[in-house]
Amino acid sequence: xxxxxxxxxxxxxxxxxxxxxxxxxxxxxxxxxxxxxxxxxxxxxxxxxxxxxxxxxxxxxxxxxxxxxxxxxxxxxxxxxxx
Amino acid sequence: xxxxxxxxxxxxxxxxxxxxxxxxxxxxxxxxxxxxxxxxxxxxxxxxxxxxxxxxxxxxxxxxxxxxxxxxxxxxxxxxxxxxxxxxxxxxxxxxxxxxxxxxx
Numbered sequence: 001x002x003x004x005x006x007x008x009x010x011x012x013x014x015x016x017x018x019x020x021x022x023x024x025x026x027x028x029x030x031x032x033x034x035x036x037x038x039x040x041x042x043x044x045x046x047x048x049x050x051x052x053x054x055x056x057x058x059x060x061x062x063x064x065x066x067x068x069x070x071x072x073x074x075x076x077x078x079x080x081x082x083x
Numbered sequence: 084x085x086x087x088x089x090x091x092x093x094x095x096x097x098x099x100x101x102x103x104x105x106x107x108x109x110x111x112x113x114x115x116x117x118x119x120x121x122x123x124x125x126x127x128x129x130x131x132x133x134x135x136x137x138x139x140x141x142x143x144x145x146x147x148x149x150x151x152x153x154x155x156x157x158x159x160x161x162x163x164x165x166x167x168x169x170x171x172x173x174x175x176x177x178x179x180x181x182x183x184x185x186x187x188x
Contacts, residue, residue: 004140007098009104011099012102013103014102016106017106018110019103026157028115028171028175032119032122035168037124039122039161043102043133049146051151053183055144056145058153059149062149065153065156066160072168073167076170076171079175082173
């Protein structure tokens with residue numbers, strides 16, 4: 001267990017407030033919680049990739065950062081128009 | 084313990100604390116507009132510290148460059164997402180969005 005893996009484990013606790021907001025808040029607040037969770041997960045993947053010394057794992061973080069943007073835009077557009 | 088490993092630990096610590104503080108901010112703020120403010124530092128400051136830690140540990144290797152790329156992606160995406168979310172909330176509350184009066188004259 002190195003400092004990267006410890007940080008990743010600690011940072012995973014940040015998903016709990018995001019989950020609470022998603023479950024208890026309004027639908028737009030839930031979207032904010034989802035975006036926050038995406039950011040936290042991206043950083044956790046960065047920390048895990050470095051902690052396990054697996055450079056290819058960094059690709060997961062890059063892809064998740066892109067998908068977080070795309071998913072957030074799609075949800076925001078949908079909430080704006082239809083839901 | 085070398086200087087670089089201390090620097091890495093400090094950078095990681097600052098990044099993680101910023102992220103956790105922003106998560107708590109999202110939880111405790113009252114409405115969605117207030118909560119949106121906490122996405123900014125979480126997507127800009129935190130990833131910068133973590134990417135800096137990776138670069139200090141690995142230099143500009145494949146890992147360092149990908150960490151920087153991830154941080155840049157988050158930094159670019161954050162204002163776009165915040166704007167889109169705030170716009171969606173504004174339209175949901177008012178059922179429309181006012182046109183710019185300058186464009187109507």
